[in-house]
Amino acid sequence: METIAYICSYSDNDLQYKNDISSQEAKISNFCKLHDLNVDEIFVETSIREDFKPVLLEILSKYCMSINKIIVTDYDVISPNVDFTDWIKDELKRMKVELICLNEGSSNGDVSSSSQTISNLKENIKNIPSLPEIITKSIELMQDKNTSAATLSKIISNDVGLTARVLKLVNSAYYGFPKQISTIQQAITILGFTTIKGIILSASIYKMFSSEGAGSEFNYKRFWKHSLLVAFASKLIGKYSKDLVSSDIFSAAFLHDIGKIILAQYDRDNYTNVCMQDELNEFDYLKEEEKYCGINHCELGNIVAYSWNLPEVFCDVITYHHYPDKSVNFKNECLAVYLANYITSNIMSNNSLTIDKIMLDILEKLNISVDNISVILDKLDEILASFNNIDEFFS
Ligand SMILES: [Fe+2]
Numbered sequence: 001m002e003t004i005a006y007i008c009s010y011s012d013n014d015l016q017y018k019n020d021i022s023s024q025e026a027k028i029s030n031f032c033k034l035h036d037l038n039v040d041e042i043f044v045e046t047s048i049r050e051d052f053k054p055v056l057l058e059i060l061s062k063y064c065m066s067i068n069k070i071i072v073t074d075y076d077v078i079s080p081n082v083d084f085t086d087w088i089k090d091e092l093k094r095m096k097v098e099l100i101c102l103n104e105g106s107s108n109g110d111v112s113s114s115s116q117t118i119s120n121l122k123e124n125i126k127n128i129p130s131l132p133e134i135i136t137k138s139i140e141l142m143q144d145k146n147t148s149a150a151t152l153s154k155i156i157s158n159d160v161g162l163t164a165r166v167l168k169l170v171n172s173a174y175y176g177f178p179k180q181i182s183t184i185q186q187a188i189t190i191l192g193f194t195t196i197k198g199i200i201l202s203a204s205i206y207k208m209f210s211s212e213g214a215g216s217e218f219n220y221k222r223f224w225k226h227s228l229l230v231a232f233a234s235k236l237i238g239k240y241s242k243d244l245v246s247s248d249i250f251s252a253a254f255l256h257d258i259g260k261i262i263l264a265q266y267d268r269d270n271y272t273n274v275c276m277q278d279e280l281n282e283f284d285y286l287k288e289e290e291k292y293c294g295i296n297h298c299e300l301g302n303i304v305a306y307s308w309n310l311p312e313v314f315c316d317v318i319t320y321h322h323y324p325d326k327s328v329n330f331k332n333e334c335l336a337v338y339l340a341n342y343i344t345s346n347i348m349s350n351n352s353l354t355i356d357k358i359m360l361d362i363l364e365k366l367n368i369s370v371d372n373i374s375v376i377l378d379k380l381d382e383i384l385a386s387f388n389n390i391d392e393f394f395s
């Protein structure tokens with residue numbers, strides 16, 4: 001046996017019990033299809049008690065030496081008691097068994113760490129276009145410290161559409177330069193490589209995914225409006241936070257939900273089931289994506305971001321914007337986008353913002369005050385009122 005799954009329900013209602021078991025089986029089976037994994041055996045817990053797990057303990061004592069992966073849909077399945085779950089995680093780690101939790105990537109929280117998993121997924125998600133060559137070439141040049149603004153501008157200027165999009169963006173009210181920037185070389189000199197890199201990436205990826213697929217239930221306009229507002233909000237949070245933030249937070253935040261639009265275009269029928277459900281909170285939304293598509297937008301975004309070779313801050317924001325604490329190198333950026341996402345979703349749904357304990361905790365981590373949030377909200381309202389059409393911004 002190499003890979004097993006562990007399933008558990010705590011319900012004493014027969015119907016609910018059966019539903020729990022079959023929904024976990026379905027999730028695991030979808031996940032395995034997508035990851036090209038073969039499950040040798042599915043173990044179903046015999047006890048419905050939260051504190052008594054005979055099957056799980058039997059797995060630990062009897063099978064651990066002969067397996068290398070164990071799949072669960074959720075850590076709650078192991079136990080709602082975090083201490084017990086942590087103990088199981090430690091035991092599995094000690095025995096060199098990888099714990100795969102479908103709701104949160106692998107047990108160490110690093111979805112990107114398993115290159116094998118990523119390459120299997122890449123195999124299965126065909127037809128996602130690569131980035132245009134001019135973009136990959138430009139990014140490669142920008143990583144090289146010896147590249148001059150003149151060399152880079154020559155490459156970008158070869159693409160008339162890209163040049164127009166970059167100039168439009170750098171001359172937008174957002175950057176607020178008093179004088180018109182009329183050449184790419186000027187833009188690079190004024191804004192620097194990091195910002196230009198973010199701009200060309202976001203402008204190109206927007207172009208790749210801006211048009212609506214026929215018959216899609218996915219609301220493209222709302223999606224890109226949300227993305228742009230999250231980008232503005234993240235940038236503002238970065239401005240007020242005393243601990244933040246990399247200079248391409250705007251572009252990284254703009255692409256934070258890119259996995260959603262890829263699901264909408266490349267798994268349209270399944271994703272329609274997710275889109276048709278109203279008012280899901282963010283975690284239920286992730287669960288529904290997993291249920292229907294076998295993967296959530298963060299995991300898929302992670303795979304695509306790595307395959308596109310995006311800068312690391314982009315990969316982390318795309319992967320961890322719902323679980324910011326899991327980011328190792330860009331925790332503050334992920335926290336900023338998490339907060340921006342929360343603020344923006346409230347604004348777009350016309351809900352008033354509740355600063356609860358979780359939010360206060362995040363504000364403290366970002367070293368930002370509640371007063372700052374009021375200022376950010378006012379600015380976002382102004383921004384929202386100033387653009388009616390997302391196409392005006394990027395095309
Ligand atoms: Fe998201």
Ligand SMILES: [Fe+2]
Pocket residue numbers: 226230256257341
């Ligand atoms: Fe979002």
